[in-house]
Amino acid sequence: MRVMISQPMGGKTEEQIRTERAKVVKLLEEHGHDVIDTVIPNLGNHGNVPLKYLAKSIEFMADADVVFFMDGWEHARGCRIEHQCCIDYDVRIWVKTPPPKHMQ
Numbered sequence: 001m002r003v004m005i006s007q008p009m010g011g012k013t014e015e016q017i018r019t020e021r022a023k024v025v026k027l028l029e030e031h032g033h034d035v036i037d038t039v040i041p042n043l044g045n046h047g048n049v050p051l052k053y054l055a056k057s058i059e060f061m062a063d064a065d066v067v068f069f070m071d072g073w074e075h076a077r078g079c080r081i082e083h084q085c086c087i088d089y090d091v092r093i094w095v096k097t098p099p100p101k102h103m104q
Contacts, residue, residue, distance in 0.1 A: 003033045003094075004064035006057070006083070008076035010050075014039055024070060036060050054078045058085060066092040 005024055009017050017039055025035050038060045040053055057078065061067060067086050073079035073095075086093045 001033050001065040002036055002063060003028050004036045004038055004057075004060050004067045005070060006067050006073055006079045007070040008072045008079055009053070010076060010078075014041075021070065024068065028068065036064055050078065054081060057082060061085060061089075061091060064091060066094055068094045 005021055005028075007017065007021055012020075021039075028035050038057055040056050061082060067082060069079060069083060073083065083093065085091070
């Protein structure tokens with residue numbers, strides 16, 4: 001399955017984001033999943049930058065079979081919007097750990 005990771009990113013550097021998600025990426029790949037790299041390079045500082053990042057993440061979501069929500073997602077505005085998109089557009093949701101293979 002193609003998996004997108006929804007992760008709180010506000011106020012974090014790209015290095016911090018990649019470090020936090022490395023364990024999740026490894027686990028998902030060990031379960032045979034393809035992880036979509038959603039760490040987006042700097043989009044500049046013109047306009048509503050957080051909204052630009054959210055737009056990109058929703059674009060990635062359109063290619064995902066499932067979205068994995070990392071700890072703290074419920075406290076991050078963008079993650080909550082991504083979660084609602086999953087509900088509204090019938091994208092499978094995983095929270096904390098992927099289900100066993102027989103349930104996928």
